[in-house]
Amino acid sequence: xxxxxxRGQNGYVLFRTEGNMSDAELSMTAINDVVRTYSRIAEQRxxxxxxxxxxxxxxxxxxxxxxxxxxxxxxxxxxxEPSRHCRRYPRPGxxxxxLEICVQTYVVPEAAEYEWRPFLKDVQEWVFYSxxxxxxxxxxxxxxxxxxxxxxxxxxxVYDLSLGQYTLQCHRQAAWSFLLDHLRNLDASPPLER
Numbered sequence: 450x451x452x453x454x455x456r457g458q459n460g461y462v463l464f465r466t467e468g469n470m471s472d473a474e475l476s477m478t479a480i481n482d483v484v485r486t487y488s489r490i491a492e493q494r495x496x497x498x499x500x501x502x503x504x505x506x507x508x509x510x511x512x513x514x515x516x517x518x519x520x521x522x523x524x525x526x527x528x529x530e531p532s533r534h535c536r537r538y539p540r541p542g543x544x545x546x547x548l549e550i551c552v553q554t555y556v557v558p559e560a561a562e563y564e565w566r567p568f569l570k571d572v573q574e575w576v577f578y579s580x581x582x583x584x585x586x587x588x589x590x591x592x593x594x595x596x597x598x599x600x601x602x603x604x605x606x607v608y609d610l611s612l613g614q615y616t617l618q619c620h621r622q623a624a625w626s627f628l629l630d631h632l633r634n635l636d637a638s639p640p641l642e643r
Contacts, residue, residue: 458523458524458525458558458559459517459518459519459520459523459524459558459559460517460518460523460524460527460528460556460557460558460559461503461515461516461517461518461556461557461559461623461626461627462487462515462516462518462527462554462555462556462557463503463505463514463515463554463555463556463557463627464480464483464484464514464515464516464552464553464554465480465552465553465555466479466480466550466551466552466553472541472548475538475541475548475550476550478536478538478550479534479536479538479550479551479552480514480552482536482552483534483536483552483554484500484514484516486534487516487518487527487530487554488516490526490527490530491518491520491523494520494523494526495520496518496519496520496523497518497519497520498516498517498518498519499516499517499519499619500514500515500516500517501514501515501516501517501601501602501619501620501623502514502515502601502602503515503599503600503601503602503623503624503627504598504599504600505597505598505599505600505627505628505631506596506597506598506599515601515623515627517559517619517623524556524557524558524559527556528556530554530556531554532553532554532555532556533551533552533553533554534551534552534554535549535550535551535552536549536550536551536552537549537550538550557626557627557630558626558630559622559626560622560625560626560629560630564625564629565625565629568592568628568629568632571592571593571594572590572591572592572593572628573590573591573593574588574589574590574621575588575589575590575591576588577589577602587600587601587602587620588600588601588602588620588621588624589624590624590625590628592628592632595632595635597628597631597632599624599625599627599628599631600624601620601621601623601624601627602620
């Protein structure tokens with residue numbers, strides 16, 4: 450995929466810990482530290498950020514966190530950042546040594562709606578509802594030919610005041626962005642139709 454074609458777009462950053470991490474709390478601490486680093490980069494450039502929960506099926510480990518970054522050339526700048534960030538933490542139990550945890554990042558350009566259209570016939574979409582509020586809480590997409598899954602969810606769905614209802618537009622856009630980036634990398638993309 451030619452990254453230069455998407456440099457001016459908004460972007461998403463997916464975070465995951467590498468390896469089989471025995472301490473889930475330290476793994477989440479490492480991810481939070483790296484998320485703060487990316488948030489500071491965005492803040493210094495005047496970009497806006499939203500944190501989402503996300504998962505994709507084509508990576509070895511589930512992704513628990515994604516950061517949506519909105520601003521001019523957000524994708525272009527962020528894809529030039531290192532993709533591996535290692536942090537050292539004191540080992541639990543006070544055994545005197547440190548534990549190194551590495552966080553892998555994946556930067557994905559935000560997909561426009563016209564980019565989705567050629568894939569609609571091959572993608573099944575599910576919308577999940579929160580058990581306690583009965584509002585839409587997550588979007589899951591499955592690309593049937595490649596059996597690729599992308600999901601985006603948030604504890605508090607985005608509330609659109611102009612419509613007076615909960616909307617999942619940002620979750621849908623994030624899930625489509627993750628899925629289209631994966632399909633581009635597989636060279637499974639049909640030509641774009643505007």
